[in-house]
Amino acid sequence: MSLKLSDTAPNFQIATTTGDIDFHQWAGDSWVFFFSHPADFTPVCTTEMGRTAQLAPEFARRNVKPLGLSTDSVEEHLKWIKDVDATQNTTLEFPIVADADRKVAELYGMIHPGQSDTAAVRSVFIIDPQKKIRLTMTYPMSVGRNFDEILRVIDALQTSDKSRVATPADWRPGDKVIIPPSISNDEAKTLFPQGWDEIRSYLRMTSL
Incomplete structure (x- = not known):
């Protein structure tokens, strides 16, 4: 499935580190920063998860809910979060989707066979309160995301909508x-x- 800008973000029900969610219900009236990473207990992903946690006040100020995803289990995620907190000097509280059967990763086009047949690449979806996809970005597995740019485009989208x-x-x-x-x-x-x-x-x- 190839998702495009202005498409409705597909809904899903799945287990996360904070409990089972229905994506659309969980998102509510907020914007969503939905992002995938290849695997738990890997170096680049650890820094990205830590940076997202550190920026929690900035996301909240913009009415944005972060939602992570990888194809690991809830149990692995929960163990890894302890490492993220310890190594990145933060407290990770946002949910991480446990997509072991790759259902959501396939739904959102996060599996790129040229990179891996089983692990998600570093996809970004910015989704507005109407559940419309407003921005997509895809990074290779070896390159960490630029979180200044992620916040900047959220600011730009919200400014464009408002004014x-x-x-x-x-x-x-x-x-x-x-x-x-x-x-x-x-x-x-x-x-x-x-x-x-x-x-x-x-x-x-x-x-x-």
Whole structure:
């Protein structure tokens, strides 16, 4: 199954380190950072899980729930969490899906045979409160994710949704944003009374 942007994220029921969940019910009205890792007790994955736990206040501030996944069992996950906490100086509290039969990994296209026939690659799905897939990223097994970028794109998506804007390359909160070409100048005057810089007719920059 090839999932695309704006598709509804497939629902599933499965065991996790915090108990059984129905994904859509668990997500509720929150955004979700759903990410897979190849295996427990491996070095890159340990740093990624630790970093996600360390960033718990940042995810919470954005109304985002992290959800991890690998094809290991709940028992293995729970043992590994102790190692993550000890080595990464954190307390991991978000759930990790135990996908031993690879049901969810296959559903979300996380198994890439060129990398492994049984372990998930480092997939990222950012899912909004309407359960729509808003962003996907896939990292190879040897490369850890950039969590600054993950938070940045969540900020960009939420800003775009709230203010009907687009964000330029390398945008960070507080930077100028783009008024989309689909918004006429007349409508823009109402939406953006602060005005804008018209660099080109198709490139209008404004501050929020």
